[in-house]
Amino acid sequence: MWLTAFLILITILYAGYTAILLLYRKWFLQLKPFTASNNNKPTTHFSIIIPARNEDKYIKNCLLSILQQSYPASLFEIIVIDDHSTDETATVVQQIQQQYHNVQLIKLADELGGKILNSYKKKAIENAISYAKGEWIITTDADCIAPTKWLITYDAWIQQHNTVFVAAPVAFINNGSLLQAFQYIDFMSMQGITAASVNAGFHNMCNGANLAYRKDIFLQVNGFKDIDNIASGDDMLLMNKIRKQHPKGVSFLFSKEAIVTTYPMPSWKAFYNQRIRWASKAEQFKTKDTSIFVVLIWLYFFNATLFILPWCSFFTIDCLAFWILFILLKTLSELSFALPVAKFFGQPFVWWFPFMQPLHILYIVMSGWLGKFGNYQWKGRNVK
Structure with a gap:
């Protein structure tokens, strides 16, 4: 009797899950790839903000990928906000500054004067925006690499659309290991959901590694006020604030030329800490x-x-036979959505994807639970 009731519950949950994925698939396939015209004349002044904490291994390549854009240097500035780094992050940025006049370094420690926070990243971005001269803010992470046409594509999109907040795609680098392949598939699927849902106006997701918004709109909604006590959420929670005042002003830049690449977590422990941090926003x-x-x-x-x-x-x-059946059904439902997303990102889909299902289920359950009830470590800090 109990088994029948439990299987009915799983069937109902599976049906709803599949319906959601099919809806996302429909919305994703409705997206039209965007490419900046060769005749596009750049006009948008960008302030690119990069919060950095102990990123001396990556920050140089990140900065050079932006500085080597096919976009007039007079129309963008880079503001690196050093979040209490204990490595050579600041030194690397200062070396870059000697060659490029449009790179600025701010030290969050000097701005805070010893104040203890639960969300240093939001405060870092907020402080950097107070120094920003551009009309549009772009945020990315210090371990990201921007494609050559990143800014010109943003500019063309902004000129052609009545938008105040732009989410854009992010992809993980994948070397083929189990850990990296698992992260790349999981993250790629989330990016597909982001693109589909934002475009449909159903709900809004985004990633702070690649998004843009008008500076005046950020100030209009009082920035991170009322969400600055939450450790994460500098992207989605801000997007939600802006959407409430500008429901038709949020858009997704669906362009391969705007895909920012970044590194996955180097260990399973770091991966779970990252996902717990993301899950903590759900409440x-x-x-x-x-x-x-x-x-x-x-x-x-x-x-x-x-x-x-x-x-x-x-x-x-x-129960074991029913479990295998539902695993196969779950895999088929997810593949129906993930395959067109993988095609957009130009990534092959690994054949052993179905065998990662037990790991995926475990990670969803653990990160969801700990995101609400547990603590985690991020960038060397204990966060709750």
Whole structure:
């Protein structure tokens, strides 16, 4: 009796999960790739803000990828905000400054004067914006690499669309290892959901490694006020604030020439800490964006039931057979969405994707639980 009821519950959750994925697939396939015209004349002045904490291994390549853009240097500036780095991050930036006049370095420690926070990244961005001269703010991370036409594509999009906030694609570098392949598939799927949902206006997701917004709009919504106590959310929570005042002003730049690449987490521990940090934002959407919250809860409970089901095989072996069946069905549903997304990113889809399902289920359940009830480490800090 209990098994029948449990299987009915899983079936209902699976049906809803599949319906959501098919909806995302429909919206994603409606997107039209954007390319900047060769006749486009750059006009937008950008302030590119890069929060950096202990990034001396990556910051140079990040800066050079931006400085070597096919975009007039007079129309953009780079502001690196050093978040209490204990390595040579500041030194590397200062060396770059000697060659390029449009690079600025700000030290968050000097700005805060010893004040302790729960969200240093938001405060770093907020301080950098106070120095920004550009009409548009672009944020990226210190370990990211921007493509050559990144800024010219942003500029063309802004000129051709009535938008105040632009989310754009991010991709992980994948060397083929289990850890990197797992992260790249998972993150790529999230990027596909981001593109589809923003374009459809259903709900809004984005990633701070590649997004832009008008400076005056940031100030109009009072920046990170009321969300600055939350450790993460400098991207999605800000997007939600802006969307409330400008519901038609949020857009997604669906262009291969705007894809920023970044490095995945180097270890499973670092990966889980990152995903717990991301999951910690979910609670905020209970009141801020109900559609996101409902989808996240549905996703969590579907995976939670799949996590519990194989353990029920201690009572009846039939549970194991049903678990395998639902794993296969889940895989087929996810592939229907993930394959066109992989095509956009120009990435092959690994054949052993179905065998990562147990790992994916475990990670969803753990990160969701710890994101609400646990603490985590990020950039050498304990965060709650």
